[in-house]
Amino acid sequence: MNTVKELNKWANSHTYFTLDLVRIALGVFLFVKGITFITNIQYLADLISPIDKIGGGMFMVHYIAPAHMIGGIMIVFGLLTRWAIIAQLPILIGAIIVNFMGEMHSQNLLLAIAVLAVCVFFLFYGSGKHSADYYFKMQK
Template sequence: MNNVKSLNKWANRHTYLPVDLLRMALGVFLFMKGVHFITNIQYLVDLMSPIDKFEGGMWGMFIVHYIAPAHMIGGILIFCGLLTRWAIIGQLPILIGAIVINFMGEMHHQNLFVALIILAACIFFLFYGSGKNSADYFFKMRQ
């Protein structure tokens, strides 16, 4: 708990508007990716086909129904800066899975690059937190 408090104090002292805009852009990107997956469910199923071969299709529908809502809800929370670390923890298995899928099946360089960039941004905000221009900071100051 002390580590999280010290990270929050450090982040609040070193908060800059471009970092908050990056967090907001990350949230918008994840939300739009979730909308894309919901509207193109067959695309998501095709992306997950390398994993589906190994698992026998048992977890396929569970994963499909986890990815899109997790991206949408997580994107909204990250955009607002509300429970940012928890929302990012929910994104990490999806992003790691996106990277692994590229190595198990056909390599899509663009998808791999995007997944690596988003994973790096999520890891950054996992440690950095929401920042001063966020709902977390607003609610903390109102106590």
């Protein structure tokens, strides 16, 4: 717990508006991706078909889209950002694995790696000063 507090103190003292814009862009991207998956469920089923043999295919279909939508909204507002990103990590790691197990799409692979890298950054950095987390913390 002290490590999280130390990370928050460091992040709040080194916060920049640009990083908040990157966090918001990440959240909007994830939300739009979730909307895309919900409106075209067959596309999502085709994407996860290479790892569907492992099992839990229907669970993945019902987890990915809502996790992207709800997590995206939470990341945009900076509300429980680390928890929202933790929910995204298995999806993003699965997106990278799908590219190696199925047909390789280099553009999708690069996008998944980039989003994973940004998520890992914000997992350690937190939501920053311009967020709901910081606002609620200051209300005490």
